[in-house]
Each structure stands twice: as structure tokens, then as C-alpha cells.
Amino acid sequence: MSTFRILLAAFILFFAVPDVRWVSTLPDGMFTPPLGPMMLFSGVPSLAWTSMLLWATYACAVWLLWGKGVRWSGLALSALLALGFGLESSFGKINHTTPFMLLPAVVGWHGAWRRLPVYYVLVIAFQFFTAAMPKIVGGWLQPQTHAAYGYAVETLTIQGSPALLTQWVVSYVPRWMWELADVITVAFESLFIVAMWRPRSLATVCAVALCFHIGVWYTLHIPATGYIVCYAYIWIAFFAPHALPIVAPQRVMLFVLVAALYAGIRAYLSPTGVLETIGIPFTEEIENSVVITVGGGLLVWLFYRSLHSPPGR
Numbered sequence: 001m002s003t004f005r006i007l008l009a010a011f012i013l014f015f016a017v018p019d020v021r022w023v024s025t026l027p028d029g030m031f032t033p034p035l036g037p038m039m040l041f042s043g044v045p046s047l048a049w050t051s052m053l054l055w056a057t058y059a060c061a062v063w064l065l066w067g068k069g070v071r072w073s074g075l076a077l078s079a080l081l082a083l084g085f086g087l088e089s090s091f092g093k094i095n096h097t098t099p100f101m102l103l104p105a106v107v108g109w110h111g112a113w114r115r116l117p118v119y120y121v122l123v124i125a126f127q128f129f130t131a132a133m134p135k136i137v138g139g140w141l142q143p144q145t146h147a148a149y150g151y152a153v154e155t156l157t158i159q160g161s162p163a164l165l166t167q168w169v170v171s172y173v174p175r176w177m178w179e180l181a182d183v184i185t186v187a188f189e190s191l192f193i194v195a196m197w198r199p200r201s202l203a204t205v206c207a208v209a210l211c212f213h214i215g216v217w218y219t220l221h222i223p224a225t226g227y228i229v230c231y232a233y234i235w236i237a238f239f240a241p242h243a244l245p246i247v248a249p250q251r252v253m254l255f256v257l258v259a260a261l262y263a264g265i266r267a268y269l270s271p272t273g274v275l276e277t278i279g280i281p282f283t284e285e286i287e288n289s290v291v292i293t294v295g296g297g298l299l300v301w302l303f304y305r306s307l308h309s310p311p312g313r
Contacts, residue, residue, distance in 0.1 A: 002067070004236055005107050009065035010256045011229060012077070012104070014263035015287065017057045018084035021050045023091060037083075045087070045233060053087075056080055064104055065256070076109020096131075099124045100226030103203040103233060112238070117237035118208055121202070124230060125193035128209075132189035148185065148220070149178040155221050163221035166277055188212060206231055209305040210296045223288045228295045235299060239306040 030041035045053075055079040063073035099120070103191035140147045145276075152170050156162045188208060195201035207305045212226035212230060 001107065001110050001236065004233065005067070005070060006065060006253075006256065008103065008107060008229065008233075009061050009077075009261050011063060012081075013058065013061035014259050015310055016100075016226065017054065017061065018081070018088060019054055020084050020087045021047060021054060023087050026091065031090055033086075036086065038086045038090050042089075050087070053080065053084060057084060064108070070108040071112065072108070072279075074104040074106070074174050078102055078105035089268050096127065097226060098127055099230045103230060107233065110138075115235070120237075121234060122193070124234075125196045129187040132186050140186060145182075146178065147176070148181045149175065152220055162216050165218045166221065169219050197212040199238065202234075203303045203306040206234055207300050210300045210303070214292055214296045215291045216221050217288065223292070225288050225291045228291055228299065230297070231299050231303075235302050235306070239303070 023044060024047040026044055031044050033041060034038050056252070057077065060073055060077040060080055064070060064077050067074075077227055081097075081104070085097045085101055102120065104121060104264070106116060109116055135147070139145050149170070152166055156166050156170055188205070192205050195205040210228070213227055216222045217224065
């Protein structure tokens, strides 16, 4: 788990810290926090406050990467991520980040609480369940709503940010397959909470979820990079062999240094427009595609293998 903790901390440090300084440029009238701790804010926080939150989150990610006091650094990092993502959600930017922002605390306390991985999977299952219920009540399954098809058309026309396959699926996939996709989506989101209690069904539903996220990214342009990391933890916690090969610390730190170098180059070049000039229009698109496709595909294979072998935990 220490190797996963290092990689998780590096991923958050270089790619996943929410930069919420943009919220300080918005008027108080746009601040509509959801039910929860964000309601304690009376209005939009100042730029000094959001800048302090940003740098505190970076500091906690470095603390978790360092490996000293991982329980408390994990808790602190999760709390700051919750605050940052909560501020983003207070302006209508809903990203369903709860499992990801809890992950540092879960990893930090992994060895101290035996049932913690089960409760963590329950959080993910409950989030899927709460996503399914509004669809059922709101008429998602009614043929005349064209729910998934309508979102694909909106992505293609109104949002103007189609995915790789959006144009193709809108043009050539028959309507009955779209309706079938609506039913499968609701069934999958509803059954996660039922399937999580047995190892084989948990491995199956995680593999299905990964395929779902890969398909949604390439058709509806909805990223799920954070979920890929969450499924990696589930595989390690429940299915990884007891005798996992030990990765040399030098190799882990080499990966961290390469990630740091890449993040630094991207941060330096992105504002200048150089990346667009050489034919790289938006680096986040490439990063999401790599993590979702390569990481998600690898995890599908690992969960599939777990169906034919006893769980390692």
C-alpha cells in the first residue's frame, strides 16, 4: 500500500489539486452552495483565502508523499480536497468527486481499520445508487425522454466539446440501442450496492463500471479519471495477491520525478500557446485519455483475472 500511497500523492500533487482561485472572481449572487458545510460561507471567499487553500492542499499532498504521519496527512488532504471540490460545486460544477477526495484518508488509515475498505466501497456504491434514483423518478427510462441520446446531441451541438466517437454514435447508433443504454445505466448504478458484498460480484461490477467509464469518456466526453484511481485501490485492497512484487523505491521515485518534470513543462507551456502551435490542442484531454484508457483497461483485465482466482485479502 505504501507504493500506491506514493503514486496517489504524486497524482494529486501534479494533476488533481483543485485550483479554486477562479471562484473569487465571481459575484456573491452566483454562490449557491449545496446542503452541507459549504453553507457556512456567507458569500464568495476572497482571493487570499482561496490561494491559501490551494497552497495548503499542495503542502498536504507533499506531506502524504513524504510518508511521515500518513494517517494525519491523509485526513488533512482529504479535508482540503473536500473543501476545494465543495467550493466548485457551489457554483453548479458537479463532478461527483466524493470517492476520490476520501481516498487519501482511506489510504492513510488502511492498516489501522480492517473494515475500512468495505466502507469505502459502500460509499462508491451509495453514490451510484443515489445517481440511479433520480433517473428512475425523473423519467430517464421513458422512451420519449431519449436521455443518453439527448446528452450526446447536447455535447455535440450546444456544448461544442464532442468526444472522439460522439459524432459517430449520434449518426449511426439506432435509437433502440440508446434506450437499451439508458436501461443498462440505471440497472448498473442500482445494482452496485447489491453486488459489492461478494468478491466475485464485486470484481464483476468494478470491471463493468470501468468499461462504462471508458465508453462514456469516448462517447459523451465525461471524464472519470479520479474513479480509475479509486478502482485501483479496490483491486489492491480486495484482490491483489498477498505476495505482490515489491517495487523498488528508486523506481517509484523515478516515476514521481518524471511526473513532476512533465507537470512543470505543461504548467510552463500551457499559458504560452506553444502546445497548440505544435498540434497539442489541450493536454488535459490527452491525460484523461491515457489514464482512462490505459489505466482503466489494465484494471478491467486485473478484475477479470480476479474472477478466476481467490481474493488476495
